[in-house]
Amino acid sequence: MLRSVHFTSVRGFHSAAVLSAKAAAPVKKKAVHGYKKVGGGQSKKTSGVGKFFHEYVSEQKLDLKADELNGVDILKKSTKENTVVKYSQLHMKKLIIAGNFKHNQYRELFKTPITLVTKDTLKMSKFVENSIESSSKDNRICILGENGIGKSTLLGQTQALISDQGNSIILPIPYATQLVNGRNDYYFDKNLNTYIQPMYLKSFLHKIRTINQEILKKIPIQSEYSFEGNTRYKSILKATPKRDTLFELTNLRVTPRQRGKQLEAIINELSKQSEIPVFLTVDNFSAITSNPRTEYRDVNNSKIHVSKFQLSSLILDFAQGSKNFQKGGVILVTSTDDKPSPTLYAGLGLATVDPYTKNTVYDHEVASKLKGVESFDMSRFSKENVSSIVKKFIDAKIFNNNELKSNSVDSIINQKYILSGNGNPGELIKSILFLH
Amino acid sequence: MFKSVLRVPVISSARPAIQKRAALFPTSVRLNSNKSINNDDEPIDLAKEVEKIESQQPVEIETPKQATKPEDPDELAQQWLSAIKDIRKQITTEGVSPVEKESKSKWFEKFGFEPTPEQIAKMESLEERPIPLKHDPVVEHFTNMIMKDGKKARAQRVMNNALYIVKLQLRKDPVEVLKEILDKMSPLMAIRTQKSRAAKSVVMPVPLTERQRHRTTFLWILEGAEKRRSPDFEVRLGEELIAAYEGKSSGYDKRLQIHKTAMLQRAYVKLR
Numbered sequence: 178m179l180r181s182v183h184f185t186s187v188r189g190f191h192s193a194a195v196l197s198a199k200a201a202a203p204v205k206k207k208a209v210h211g212y213k214k215v216g217g218g219q220s221k222k223t224s225g226v227g228k229f230f231h232e233y234v235s236e237q238k239l240d241l242k243a244d245e246l247n248g249v250d251i252l253k254k255s256t257k258e259n260t261v262v263k264y265s266q267l268h269m270k271k272l273i274i275a276g277n278f279k280h281n282q283y284r285e286l287f288k289t290p291i292t293l294v295t296k297d298t299l300k301m302s303k304f305v306e307n308s309i310e311s312s313s314k315d316n317r318i319c320i321l322g323e324n325g326i327g328k329s330t331l332l333g334q335t336q337a338l339i340s341d342q343g344n345s346i347i348l349p350i351p352y353a354t355q356l357v358n359g360r361n362d363y364y365f366d367k368n369l370n371t372y373i374q375p376m377y378l379k380s381f382l383h384k385i386r387t388i389n390q391e392i393l394k395k396i397p398i399q400s401e402y403s404f405e406g407n408t409r410y411k412s413i414l415k416a417t418p419k420r421d422t423l424f425e426l427t428n429l430r431v432t433p434r435q436r437g438k439q440l441e442a443i444i445n446e447l448s449k450q451s452e453i454p455v456f457l458t459v460d461n462f463s464a465i466t467s468n469p470r471t472e473y474r475d476v477n478n479s480k481i482h483v484s485k486f487q488l489s490s491l492i493l494d495f496a497q498g499s500k501n502f503q504k505g506g507v508i509l510v511t512s513t514d515d516k517p518s519p520t521l522y523a524g525l526g527l528a529t530v531d532p533y534t535k536n537t538v539y540d541h542e543v544a545s546k547l548k549g550v551e552s553f554d555m556s557r558f559s560k561e562n563v564s565s566i567v568k569k570f571i572d573a574k575i576f577n578n579n580e581l582k583s584n585s586v587d588s589i590i591n592q593k594y595i596l597s598g599n600g601n602p603g604e605l606i607k608s609i610l611f612l613h
Numbered sequence: 614m615f616k617s618v619l620r621v622p623v624i625s626s627a628r629p630a631i632q633k634r635a636a637l638f639p640t641s642v643r644l645n646s647n648k649s650i651n652n653d654d655e656p657i658d659l660a661k662e663v664e665k666i667e668s669q670q671p672v673e674i675e676t677p678k679q680a681t682k683p684e685d686p687d688e689l690a691q692q693w694l695s696a697i698k699d700i701r702k703q704i705t706t707e708g709v710s711p712v713e714k715e716s717k718s719k720w721f722e723k724f725g726f727e728p729t730p731e732q733i734a735k736m737e738s739l740e741e742r743p744i745p746l747k748h749d750p751v752v753e754h755f756t757n758m759i760m761k762d763g764k765k766a767r768a769q770r771v772m773n774n775a776l777y778i779v780k781l782q783l784r785k786d787p788v789e790v791l792k793e794i795l796d797k798m799s800p801l802m803a804i805r806t807q808k809s810r811a812a813k814s815v816v817m818p819v820p821l822t823e824r825q826r827h828r829t830t831f832l833w834i835l836e837g838a839e840k841r842r843s844p845d846f847e848v849r850l851g852e853e854l855i856a857a858y859e860g861k862s863s864g865y866d867k868r869l870q871i872h873k874t875a876m877l878q879r880a881y882v883k884l885r
Contacts, residue, residue, distance in 0.1 A: 223842065224852075225852045228845075230847050230848050233843065233845070233848045234781065239782065242781065244784075578786045610780075613772075
């Protein structure tokens, strides 16, 4: 149906003065400052910090308000069992960049976070010692344990012990959930025949570069690589042997589309060299085993399998041993945030799976790649461990005054040992902080 | 009145099934039923059964004799009073213990546990001490005020996190901080209006109990917390508690206003 709007360019039959008049200027709205009022009667919220609880606690620099705790040594290889230690400044810097500290670890209670050396720490220390001199294929470990038992803390201790060796490289993946939860950008690289996550790779390469800066400068590259540059003036970036080291290779500003190629080059160089041990550490690894069919979707709108992603398949290959560093190890850490899946336990050889289990529940491809990985079940704190931690908390004035007045130290230790579920560290801290 | 002797018929031992049923369910037999009660083939001759029962001698059952009551009401009252005095004396001297002393030894025997003299001494020393409360009553009161729709665990989480923020910011015991806020901010009186008979409303100051005072303060703190910016309630509450501790909360103005009004209207205070 034809309407008058279709003939806007056509001159009207009427020639009144109103039609040729200039259109009225639009009425300017008054600029509204501050927050919009929602729901009419709600008042304007002005004061206070607009952050969520975990952001508030971790980002407000509350640890600076704590007093320095005296008599705490720095974590070393020679530290004995059942001693409370802290990290050195260099370790702290590396661990923060590696993303080891999580929101819910209550580290803001102390000026420098403290940890306890347990028998598990000593086991991991031995593991690090062995893996410095042998292939990563022989040193593959998966840390298991209940919620709050200190798996991520043990990984932090292990990373500190690795960096304490002075001459080894860490490739940290602090939160493997990011590889499968569909939150990063991704595209299919036809040359590499895998899916690439450019923005995640950017942060990953940054971590590798900053943590291992000094050591990477010692490793000369063995092959020549060329990439498309990210800047207008340098269209082609090259890394040539005898001139460049691995640090230069990681430091190249390549286009986001070439980051997959850059990572492959770095891994290739690291696996070729035989002098420096390399450790691949993956926290929240259970995200990969629990969600093998990721939240990312392909052109047919079907979920992409985890093995089709570059970084995830790299982790699984190193876990399998099909790819390996000549010296080093692979440390996988599970998390109870992810739903428990038979894929992990069957892969580690801890459980058998019913042959009629659905593909959605059990992924044979992923499970088969975990064969040969040593499982390491963490143990709870002993009573001695609880007592040493409780004494440090009393020194740091974290206990409520009423609790200290009405109980002796021994009775507090006994109480906390029971309240923490016979030595669960997470529950122990909660019982100290949140029993008002 | 009760009869001292009850006639209980002793039924013959020939039909045990009937006896049991009759004893258990005396009214379970439908009188107009065509069916026989028993499952046996023999029909029952009711007339014979009645004859049998009547021929047997009744068994005497003695009812327990009641304590003799004094007829004089004064004497009865005296008995009551003396009994009450005895009980009161017993409570004041021995105290009321939920677990009797004798039963403890029974428990040890039951589980085959023999305590050492040290353990017994420790047990006796602990007997005097009261059982500690699970939660601080003030914190519990505030938690209950935060709670909505009966979700106590959620309220406890909010409360714990708010107190954790207080602890981190001030580096003091948060429960003590909360109690100090209550001491400083709680109003002593409340203002209530009452209609008088002469169509005139009277503004009347009313004294508050400790719990009522705390409640008013908590309401003011919650009101102040709602005006803060954070999307998390625990952060808003924690910040408001810190502000209240530092004397910056709007609750202090409200308290002052109430006290001023109460002073003006002090003529209407009711004294009993």
